[in-house]
Amino acid sequence: MNLEEKYFSNITSRERAIFEGAISMGALFHQFIGTPVSVNTAKDLELSISKSFQLQPAIESVNISINLKKLEEENTEFNYVSLSGEMLDVEITSKVADVKAIIKIEFIEELNYPLMYVKKIIE
Numbered sequence: 001m002n003l004e005e006k007y008f009s010n011i012t013s014r015e016r017a018i019f020e021g022a023i024s025m026g027a028l029f030h031q032f033i034g035t036p037v038s039v040n041t042a043k044d045l046e047l048s049i050s051k052s053f054q055l056q057p058a059i060e061s062v063n064i065s066i067n068l069k070k071l072e073e074e075n076t077e078f079n080y081v082s083l084s085g086e087m088l089d090v091e092i093t094s095k096v097a098d099v100k101a102i103i104k105i106e107f108i109e110e111l112n113y114p115l116m117y118v119k120k121i122i123e
Helices: 003-007 013-032 042-053 068-074
Strands: 059-066 088-096 099-108 113-122
Touching: 013 042, 013 059, 013 088, 013 099, 013 113, 042 059
Parallel strands: none
Antiparallel strands: 059 088, 088 099, 099 113
């Protein structure tokens, strides 16, 4: 019995693509919130996060942008701040079989909240 048959036979490829993307997004958010970041290190942090999450087998791509304007607004006399959900704009594309799920997090001003949601399913 292979991995697919043993652990994922009870869900569709669509459901698994959503699961894989969503679980990665939740891990990304909760792992990196609080990370020290500055305007000078933001691009390096974006690249590190992206490359590390793309190591996961179902993750096809991770596009991450840290809002530099927000980072500058929050800057302290120590020239860095802790990464917050307000600063993140991330899309994770997961692929299982022929199904892709694009999972997104972005700060929604009207909600005053960094919302995670399924942006698109491609079958």
